[in-house]
Amino acid sequence: MNKVLAIVGPTAVGKTQLSIEIAKRFNAEIISGDSMQVYRGLDIGTAKIMPEEMDGVRHHLIDIRNVQDSFTVQDFKSSAEKLIIEITNRNKVPLIVGGTGFYLQALLEDLELGGNTENREQVLAIRKTLDEKTDEELFQMLRKVDQKSANRIDQHNRRRMIRAIEVYELNGIKFSEQNSRKPPYDSLIIGLNTNRLNLYARINQRVDLMLQNGLLREAQWLFDQDEVPQATKGIGYREWESYFKGERSLEQVVELIKKDSRHYAKRQLTWFRNKMDVQWFDILQNESDQLKINQKIESWLNQKNELER
Structure with a gap:
């Protein structure tokens, strides 16, 4: 099982700088887990890392789309899966950095999202039908196929309701039950926060x-x-x-x-706390947390080495 390291947290908490230090220390390549940094030309508003700031660390999934193009969670998941294999085969650590929680959850928990090229026409047909329905109609549909998801998803969050219904219609798997599947990676998620x-x-x-x-x-x-x-x-x-x-x-x-x-930022924190197993640190207020992070990662990587002996 491949190892995957991740650094998550709200915007402006110091993820970028820490990721460079971690990547250099533990021989990692960075996969951006940000839904907006994929777009060329959107540098300032996305706080995108610039080439001169990368300090020799290889970055992926940055500047790979024009702004007219779409980039879905399925696009991220399939791209990241390929990159994890490639990076691991180079004997380096895949390091995902970003604050788009659903992207990371979809990857690390192998959520069935639909949208594979083989069933693209079917996906588009389902979405077209669902897009024509009202929020109330979507909610009632979701209740029939997946009551747990209906209880968790806001009735006005059309995107999430459509996603949950789509997953069920495409795969016959309830969106709320996907977390019970075996994780595809041995992952360690480092979370940054501060007061x-x-x-x-x-x-x-x-x-x-x-x-x-x-x-x-x-x-x-x-x-x-x-x-x-x-x-x-x-x-x-x-x-x-x-x-x-x-x-x-x-x-x-x-x-x-x-x-x-x-x-x-508040929504990001709520997502990571409620949806994922994150170990939290405050490197802005506690100088010792940087050392604790390094020790945590080193111990996690050593577990891999022991298993391979």
């Missing part, structure tokens, strides 16, 4: 820095595309639509981005 005041202050500072670095110009470029990309729905970009329409001032948009980013 809320510190985290929110860092988020606000990051947004201010993004503005200084040209976030407005980047957002304008995105919205000026011939076809409005799906990427405009991402935090840091979607808030600008009202500004471009003259409905909000620059100051109001900046405050909205900060607010949305703080709320997203």
Whole structure:
């Protein structure tokens, strides 16, 4: 069973810098687990690591799509699965870094998502039918096929309800029962967090820095595309639509981005705490946590070496 290391946590908590240090120390290659950093041209609003910051560490799944293209959780899962094999075969450690919780869960728990090329037409037909239904109709459908998922998913979260119904119709497997499947990897998930005041202050500072670095110009470029990309729905970009329409001032948009980013960080933490087995550390407040992380990873890797002897 291949080893997979992951570093997760809310935005602005220090994942990128730690990932570089960990990758160099433990001979790893980094797989981005961020749903927005796959897009070329979206550098500032996604806090994308730049080539000069990679410090010689190989990165994957960054700048692999144009903004007009889609990149689904199924795309991530299939790409990451191939990369894990390739990286492992190079005798290196696959290190996934990012804050898109569902991406990581789908990979590490091998969730059946649908969308394989063999049944693509079937998937599209199912989605078209479900897209035409109201939230209430979707909820009632979900209750019939998977009551547990219906209890867990917000009735207004169309995307999640459609996903759960789609999985059942494609595979006959209840979305709520997929966690009982045997994990495909021996994984260790390191989570970064810090106290809320510190985290929110860092988020606000990051947004201010993004503005200084040209976030407005980047957002304008995105919205000026011939076809409005799906990427405009991402935090840091979607808030600008009202500004471009003259409905909000620059100051109001900046405050909205900060607010949305703080709320997203809260949702990220809730997801990782409720959905995944994460070991948490605060490297911003506790200097000793960096050493603890290194020791934890070293012990986990040594377990592999002992098994292979």
